[in-house]
Amino acid sequence: xxxxxxxxxxxxxxxxxxxxxxxxxxxxxxxxxxxxxxxxxxxxxxxxxxxxxxxxxxxxxxxxxxxxxxxxxxxxxxxxxxxxxxxxxxxxxxxxxxxxxxxxxxxxxxxxxxxxxxxxxxxxxxxxxxxxxxxxxxxxxxxxxxxxxxxxxxxxxxxxxxxxxxxxxxxxxxxxxxxxxxxxxxxxxxxxxxxxxxxxxxxxxxxxxxxxxxxx
Amino acid sequence: xxxxxxxxxxxxxxxxxxxxxxxxxxxxxxxxxxxxxxxxxxxxxxxxxxxxxxxxxxxxxxxxxxxxxxxxxxxxxxxxxxxxxxxxxxxxxxxxxxxxxxxxxxxxxxxxxxxxxxxxxxxxxxxxxxxxxxxxxxxxxxxxxxxxxxxxxxxxxxxxxxxxxxxxxxxxxxxxxxxxxxxxxxxxxxxxxxxxxxxxxxxxxxxxxxxxxxxxxxxxxxxxxxxxxxxxxxxxxxxxxxxxxxxxxxxxxxxxxxxxxxxxxxxxxxxxxxxxxxxxxxxxxxxxxxxxxxxxxxxxxxxxxxxxxxxxxxxxxxxxxxxxxxxxxxxxxxxxxxxxxxxxxxxxxxxxxxxxxxxxxxxxxxxxxxxxxxxxxxxxxxxxxxxxxxxxxxxxxxxxxxxxxxxxxxxxxxxxxxxxxxxxxxxxxxxxxxxxxxxxxxxxxxxxxxxxxxxxxxxxxxxxxxxxxxxxxxxxxxxxxxxxxxxxxxxxxxxxxxxxxxxxxxxxxxxxxxxxxxxxxxxxxxxxxxxxxxxxxxxxxxxxxxxxx
Numbered sequence: 001x002x003x004x005x006x007x008x009x010x011x012x013x014x015x016x017x018x019x020x021x022x023x024x025x026x027x028x029x030x031x032x033x034x035x036x037x038x039x040x041x042x043x044x045x046x047x048x049x050x051x052x053x054x055x056x057x058x059x060x061x062x063x064x065x066x067x068x069x070x071x072x073x074x075x076x077x078x079x080x081x082x083x084x085x086x087x088x089x090x091x092x093x094x095x096x097x098x099x100x101x102x103x104x105x106x107x108x109x110x111x112x113x114x115x116x117x118x119x120x121x122x123x124x125x126x127x128x129x130x131x132x133x134x135x136x137x138x139x140x141x142x143x144x145x146x147x148x149x150x151x152x153x154x155x156x157x158x159x160x161x162x163x164x165x166x167x168x169x170x171x172x173x174x175x176x177x178x179x180x181x182x183x184x185x186x187x188x189x190x191x192x193x194x195x196x197x198x199x200x201x202x203x204x205x206x207x208x209x210x211x212x213x214x215x216x
Numbered sequence: 217x218x219x220x221x222x223x224x225x226x227x228x229x230x231x232x233x234x235x236x237x238x239x240x241x242x243x244x245x246x247x248x249x250x251x252x253x254x255x256x257x258x259x260x261x262x263x264x265x266x267x268x269x270x271x272x273x274x275x276x277x278x279x280x281x282x283x284x285x286x287x288x289x290x291x292x293x294x295x296x297x298x299x300x301x302x303x304x305x306x307x308x309x310x311x312x313x314x315x316x317x318x319x320x321x322x323x324x325x326x327x328x329x330x331x332x333x334x335x336x337x338x339x340x341x342x343x344x345x346x347x348x349x350x351x352x353x354x355x356x357x358x359x360x361x362x363x364x365x366x367x368x369x370x371x372x373x374x375x376x377x378x379x380x381x382x383x384x385x386x387x388x389x390x391x392x393x394x395x396x397x398x399x400x401x402x403x404x405x406x407x408x409x410x411x412x413x414x415x416x417x418x419x420x421x422x423x424x425x426x427x428x429x430x431x432x433x434x435x436x437x438x439x440x441x442x443x444x445x446x447x448x449x450x451x452x453x454x455x456x457x458x459x460x461x462x463x464x465x466x467x468x469x470x471x472x473x474x475x476x477x478x479x480x481x482x483x484x485x486x487x488x489x490x491x492x493x494x495x496x497x498x499x500x501x502x503x504x505x506x507x508x509x510x511x512x513x514x515x516x517x518x519x520x521x522x523x524x525x526x527x528x529x530x531x532x533x534x535x536x537x538x539x540x541x542x543x544x545x546x547x548x549x550x551x552x553x554x555x556x557x558x559x560x561x562x563x564x565x566x567x568x569x570x571x572x573x574x575x576x577x578x579x580x581x582x583x584x585x586x587x588x589x590x591x592x593x594x595x596x597x598x599x600x601x602x603x604x605x606x607x608x609x610x611x612x613x614x615x616x617x618x619x620x621x622x623x624x625x626x627x628x629x630x631x632x633x634x635x636x637x638x639x640x641x642x643x644x645x646x647x648x649x650x651x652x653x654x655x656x657x658x659x660x661x662x663x664x665x666x667x668x669x670x671x672x673x674x675x676x677x678x679x680x681x682x683x684x685x686x687x688x689x690x691x692x693x694x695x696x697x698x699x700x701x702x703x704x705x706x707x708x709x710x711x712x713x714x715x716x717x718x719x720x721x722x723x724x725x726x727x728x729x730x731x732x733x734x735x736x737x738x739x740x741x742x743x744x745x746x747x748x749x750x751x752x753x754x755x756x757x758x759x760x761x762x763x764x765x
Binding site: 009010017018028035036037048053055061077184 | 230232260
C-alpha cells in the first residue's frame with residue numbers, strides 16, 4: 001500500500017495541493033483552485049490508445065508522401081523522408097543522413113512501439129521491470145519533441161525559398177502527416193499515466209497479501 | 217500498524233470539494249481522433265489508387281539519362297508520368313524502364329505510341345534538347361492512334377521529326393542509295409520547305425533504300441500520283457554536252473541536302489518538262505483544272521530520282537530503243553548524252569559497249585539509244601493537226617523505213633569543244649546510199665555516218681600521211697643523190713682551192729704574166745709618150761739621141 005491513491009489521497013495537478021478524497025470519490029475538485037481531481041489521469045489508457053492508433057495511421061503517409069516539393073527552372077522534384085536520407089547519404093553527408101534518419105524515422109517509430117508496449121503491459125497488469133518501463137516513458141517524453149526537426153526544416157525552407165519560377169519549395173502532404181504523427185505521439189505520451197505501471201504492482205502485492213491473510 | 221498511522225497522518229490533509237459539474241456524456245469522444253485519422257488515411261489510399269495511372273515498360277538501348285524517380289515522361293511538355301525503376305532485361309540487351317503514368321493516360325497506350333528520350337543533340341539541321349543539359353533527360357511520348365493497346369514499348373533511338381498529331385502525310389521514296397539524306401533532311405516544293413525525311417531503311421534484299429518523308433499539311437495536297445521526287449543534295453555540278461551547270465536549291469540544302477518534288481504538267485498542254493519553271497508562274501487554277509492526277513494517298517511509294525532532269529525526263533511514255541554501230545571511237549560520248557534532232561533533244565544514250573562480227577571479227581562500238589517519240593510530235597503541213605503516233609508495230613516499222621529511205625542517219629557530233637563531250641545527232645542525209653533495215657533485230661539498228669568533224673579529221677590524217685610519205689621518199693631516194701653531188705662539189709672546190717694556192721704553178725704563171733703585162737704597158741706608155749712628142753717619128757722613125765738631150 002505504497003501509493004497515495006490506495007490511501008485515498010490525491011494531488012491537484014494544477015496547484016499541487018494534496019488532499020483527501022471525499023467519500024464517494026466522484027466529481028472531486030481541488031479545495032483550493034477548484035480543478036477537477038482524479039486519482040489517475042482520466043481515461044488514460046483509452047485516450048493514449050486513441051492517439052496512438054491515429055499516429056499509426058498517419059505514419060504511413062508521412063513516410064510515403066513527399067515531404068518537400070522543390071521546383072526549379074529545370075523541373076521539379078519531390079522528396080520523401082527516406083529519399084532525403086538516401087540523397088544525403090549518397091552525396092557524402094553520412095552524418096546528416098544519420099541525424100535525419102534518427103530524428104525522422106527511428107524516433108517516431110520507436111515512440112510508437114514503446115508506447116504500444118507500455119499500454120499493453122499496463123493493460124495486462126504486467127509486473128515486469130516497472131522501473132525500466134518508467135525510465136522508458138521518461139525518455140519518450142523527452143525525446144518526442146525532437147522529431148519535429150523535419151517539419152521545422154520544411155516549414156522554414158518553404159518560407160524562405162520562394163523565388164517564383166527560379167526556385168520554390170513547397171511543403172508536401174507527407175510533412176503534414178509527419179507533423180500529425182509527432183503531435184499525436186506527444187499527446188499519447190501525455191495521456192499515458194506512468195503511475196499505472198506501479199498500480200498493477202501494488203494490486204498484485206495487495207492480492208498476495210490478501211491471499212496470505214486468508215490462508216493464515 | 218503502519219497503515220493506520222499513515223491514515224492518521226493524512227487526516228490533516230484538506231478534504232476535496234465535490235462539485236456537481238456537467239457529466240461527460242460521451243467519455244469515448246476521444247476515439248473520434250483515430251477514426252478521423254483512419255478516414256484521412258483511407259482517403260489518401262483511395263486517392264492514391266484513383267490517381268494511379270497505368271504502369272508501362274519501355275525498353276531503351278542504354279540507361280543513359282534514366283533515373284528512377286527523377287526522369288519524367290512528358291507529353292507536350294506536361295508531365296504525365298515518372299520512371300519508377302530502371303533495370304536490365306533478362307538477356308542483358310536492353311534497359312527496361314518501368315514507368316508509372318498518371319491517371320487518365322490510358323489513351324496513350326496504343327500500339328503505335330512512340331517514346332524516346334530527349335538529350336542534347338547537334339545535327340546539321342539544328343540543335344535540340346539543350347534544356348536537358350541542366351534539367352536532366354526526360355522521356356517524350358508521342359500518342360499513337362492505333363486501336364490496338366499495348367503496355368510494353370521500345371523507345372526510339374532518335375527522336376522522330378514530327379509527332380503523330382502533326383497534320384500531313386507520309387510517303388515512301390525508293391532510291392538506290394541514301395546519299396546525303398538524313399532524318400530531318402528538308403523536302404522542298406517550289407523551293408518552299410514543306411516536309412522532312414522522317415526515316416529510312418535498307419530494303420530487305422539490300423538493293424535499295426526506302427526513305428520515309430513527311431509532307432506537312434497543307435502542302436501534302438500537292439503530292440500527286442504522278443509527282444516526281446528528286447535529289448537536291450548539296451551543289452549539283454554537272455558537265456555534259458550542254459555545258460557546265462551548277463544547281464542548288466537553298467542554303468540549307470547545300471549543307472544538309474534535300475529532296476524536292478514537283479508534279480509535271482499535263483503532257484497534252486506542255487511540251488517540255490524543262491519549261492516547268494515558267495509554267496509555275498502561271499495561275500494555279502489552270503494547273504488544277506487541267507491536271508487529271510489525283511492527290512496521292514498516304515504511304516504511296518515514289519521513286520527518288522538523281523536530279524530534276526532525270527526525274528522530269530521519265531514522263532516519256534513512248535520509248536523506242538535503237539542501236540548504232542560506230543566504226544570510229546566513241547570517246548567523249550557518255551551514257552545519258554543527248555540524242556539531238558536538228559536541235560531538239562529527242563533521246564539519250566542508254567549504253568555504250570562493243571560489238572563484234574563473229575565472221576569477220578570486225579569490232580564496232582555499239583551504242584544503244586532511246587528515242588522519245590513524243591518529243592518529235594509533228595504537225596501536219598497540210599491541216600496543222602498533230603500527226604498521230606503509229607499504233608501498230610508494222611506501222612511504226614513502215615514509218616522508220618520511210619525515214620531511212622529519206623536518208624535518216626545518226627552521226628557523232630562534238631558538243632563541247634572544251635570538254636570534248638559528244639552527242640548524237642540524227643538528221644536526214646538524202647545523198648547517202650539506201651539502207652536495208654533488218655526488222656528481225658531488236659532493238660533496230662540505225663545506220664550511222666561519220667560526223668562532220670570525222671571528215672575533217674580523216675582529211676587531216678590523210679594530209680599528214682601524204683606528208684609522211686613524201687618525207688620518207690625524200691629520205692630514201694633523194695638524199696643519197698644529194699650526198700653524191702655534195703661530195704663532187706666538195707672535190708671541185710678542193711681542186712679550185714689548189715688552183716688558187718700561193719705556190720701553185722698557175723699563181724706563179726699569173727704573177728709572171730702580170731709582170732710581163734706591166735712591162736708591156738710600161739713600154740706601151742713610152743711609145744705613146746714618144747709618139748705624143750714626136751708623132752712624125754711614126755713615119756720618120758725615131759729621132760736621134762741629140763734631140764733627146
